[in-house]
Amino acid sequence: MAHLTLVQAINLALIQEMEKNDAIVVLGEDIGVNGGVFRVTEGLQKRFGAARVFDTPLAESGIIGLSIGMAMGGLHPVPEIQFEGFLGPAYDQICSHAARMRSRTRGAFTVPMTIRVPVGGGIHAPELHSDSPESIYAHTPGLKVVMPSSPYDAKGLLVAALREPDPVIFFEPKRIYRAIREEVPEDEYTLPLGVARTVCEGSDLTIVSWGASVVQCMQAIEKSERSIELIDLRTIYPFDMDAVATSVKKTGRCVVVHEAPLTCGFGSEIAARIMERCFLQLEAPVQRVAGFDTTMPYYKLELDYLPDANRVSRAIQDCLAY
């Protein structure tokens, strides 16, 4: 078993699934010879040829629109959008077509497609290279939205996404692309979409998080003397509310942590569901530690914007003190 980074785990998942399924075709900006700006698709073109792994013109709507047609035509395209900030031009194709095709044709046409998108801040990138738009897509019926927080999960979740008959947006937290290494089996495994992971068990308070924030949460938990349970949602839609509710019923207290702005961030949905499902067990109002409702600042201020272990710790203490 190899110690892999998240980038390497995704690369391995792509290679292994492409070996098995010749319907998988990889496309995007700079993903061919260059292997992608983060090198996630490194070596794929050499291995599978330029008909299966190809560079496109620089047009995100075009990339997704082309992929939708390919999917309707029987392939499983894997378009890469270089940064989440460039999803904007593709929004129409994703939400007006990919998400609706199965429903509006009552299943006559479907769009099996995995859109890979580096997401989130913390890498000193230029503007529009650090945002967290997952709740926009979780709010669009017809899509599935995934965001792994570790190399092991990234491989298992991506394999599951590549076998999905419906469109998946696979957000890859770039802050932890190379920050973590862990054992990732060569052998095939999948992690079903919609199933959360209990990162660590505890009895005093539940933290719900996803993506790179899971790392900040772990740091806060390690500093705390109390017994904290951490749930990594892994899939934003469908989301594993049973896992969250079971945990919060046990602990009675919950902090949700994400990079995206507070208002209408997916934490809002989690908090509402906890209120509905755990009303009698709640000992404190659900707390949300999130990005501020500002434009994602340039990188000099990005660490002030992003939830860090200190803000998470403060929320844990306040929630426990209530």
Next chain:
Amino acid sequence: MPITTVYTAEIKKISILDEHANFDEKLGDGLIPNDALVRLYGAMVACRHLDEVAFRLQRSGRMGTYPQNMGQEATSLGAAFVLRPDDWMVTCYRENCGLFWRGVPMEGILLHWMGDERGNAMPKPHWVTPIYVPLGTQMLHAAGLTLAAKYRGIDRIACTFFGDGAASEGDFHEACNFASNLEIPVVFVCQNNFWAISTPSKINSAAPTFAQRGLSYGMPCVQVDGNDIFATVYAMKQATEYTRKHGKPYFVEMVTYRLGDHTTADDAKRYRDADEVEAWRRKDPIIRLNAHLKNLRIWDDEKEAALRAKVEQDIADAVARAENITPPDRVDAFDSMYADMPADLALQRDTRQTHSLGQDPSQLPPEAQERAAQLDAAALAQHSAH
């Protein structure tokens, strides 16, 4: 020589059967066999009659908003006539004539505009995509569908339709650019009908033609009289032969005119002159083909009456099929969202509620549970009656 010419181009226009039914024998002879010509005429008459029936259905409250195709029948029909049955035809919503030629059932189109998704469940053997409502997005899908065929080694091209308004959308340019650069065999057909709702085509393009937009992407381009079935067939033959042979895209501008309103929700008298419409009425593709058939002595009033009787009956039957379809099952709206239904969505489907106490009334005191059960039963009865 400091200044040289690096590029020059010209755009040809094809016209074979003009508005006075003058016929260019050099271009037109042998292009369409007489028996096919009669069938093409019948297809246009049927499409036109459906427009009239659909208009009345909308006005009498039996159908929602409907976009008439009136005046533009020869554009998509010429394409459908030339394309192979298993080439993709990726259209917008004013290409009914071509879709019917390929076998798309009329009730499918009616159902779409009657607010029923089952109208979009077009059977795949017709190799057509469902009606697209947001303008200008479908051309990329045509490129993707064709690329999928190319990847599988299948000899299949696509023909995609869009209007002069949609040619302003970014996706139009991206589709042209992708198809050209990635060598995807797509015939792009711009139906220039001069009006995008109330926006005249000059606001969508300051250039003399829409055809020349193809030049920017290295495509051969041509303009044709879109109200001339011979010209559209001629151009589509050239376009499909080139596209199939070279594996590259081709651009055709079909100049036509939207004789009706944009949709039944529109009143074109607010923004365009009656004289202009009247001038185009005389260029109607059906009138000139009727005259040509008579000139060929293969058509007469008796045949016309028989055709119209058959068309009226066929369309009455199609309307009956569309109106008599079983009501849609609300469950379909949920079950068609994902191949595997998320549990949360299934709960919404099964309880018909989004509020948590409605989804799980066991949390309520007994008397409130009883009330909730009564309300559920009443709602269900009301829904069934509806």
